[in-house]
Amino acid sequence: MDILVNLEKLNSHVRKVLVPFSQAMIALHGDNLKSISLYGSAVGEDFIPKKSNVNLLLVMERIDPPDLKKSLKLINQGRKKGIVPLLLTVEHIKSSTDTFPIEFxxxxxxxxxxxxxxxxxxxxxxxxxxxxxxxxxxxxGLIRLYQVYLEIGMKEKRIRSLLVNSLTSLIPIFRSLLRLKGKALPVKKRDIISDLEREFTVNGALFLKVLEMKEGKKVKDNLEKLFGDYLEEVEKLCIICDRMEL
Structure with missing residues (x-):
């Protein structure tokens, strides 16, 4: 275990599943495995044991079919314990910060x-x-909202799901817009939405209603109007982002 670092900072559940998996990956791949990093909710206070994922970035010197094949059994075992591994090469990461800047x-x-x-x-x-x-x-995301609406119409359950999925995908974008403004980045979704409203004068209350839907709370607003207002706010953010000067 002495080759693993920063374990004392981790949630006990995360440590319990991460340590044997990491040690096994190191033994399996040897010098080809250059780095293992834990990222996402498992690093912070929002982690919920047996519900939240344990996201791991495993950086390899190379990833060939034989490397993938010999990892199958171990990775399948890890997934059953909530481990979600992302395998990338050193070169892939270095050459992809312009392609996936937000993710990195x-x-x-x-x-x-x-x-x-x-x-x-x-x-x-x-x-x-x-x-x-x-x-x-x-x-x-805006195009997807248009397209899916044309496929499903105003079917309440599916519109609710569409709104929730849309907001889930946009939260990292909201954080990145705040990042571009040089603001301290909140972690909680409600705080992200509040800061977005303050910086860009969008309708934060609307996004909070969709967040409440995501949390399983009842939102009594007219769903058709809510969907229309949501489209309008996303359109507004598209224009703001297009005109943003760095």
Whole structure:
């Protein structure tokens, strides 16, 4: 266990499932495995044992079919315990910060190195790439809202699901918009929405209603109006993002 680091900072449940999995991966891949980092909710206070995922970034020198094949059994065992591994090569990460800037920043801002080289800590992500991905995600999300609505109409259960799934995908974008403003980044979704409203004068109360739907609370608003207002706010964010100067 002495080759693993920062274990004392972890939730006891996370440590219990992470340590044997990490040790087995190191034994399996040897020098080809360069780094293991824990990221996401398992690093912070929001982790819920047996409900939240234990997200692991495993950085390899190479990933060939034989490397994948010999990992199958161990990774399947890990998944049963809530471990969600992401395997990437060193070169893939270094060449992809312009393609997936938000994903790497989200990892970088909430991670703990467990083994090997601190590759996430060394990453540099440029603001212009973050803004571009925000715009792509917002506009892509808006198109999806249009398309799915045309497929399902005003079927209440499916519209609720559509709104909840949309907001879930947009929360990291909201954080990144705040990041581009140079603001301290809140962790809780309600705080993210409140800060977004304050910085960009959007209808935060509307997004909070959808968040309440996600949390299983009853929202008595007219669903058709709620959906229309939601579209309007996402459209507004698309324009704001397009015109943002860094």
């Amino acid at each position: 920043l989200e990892m970088k801002e909430s991670y703990s190195l467990i083994y090997g080289k601190d590759i996430l800590g060394e990453l540099e992500v440029k603001g212009r790439n973050v803004r571009l991905q925000c715009e792509q995600q917002l506009k892509g």
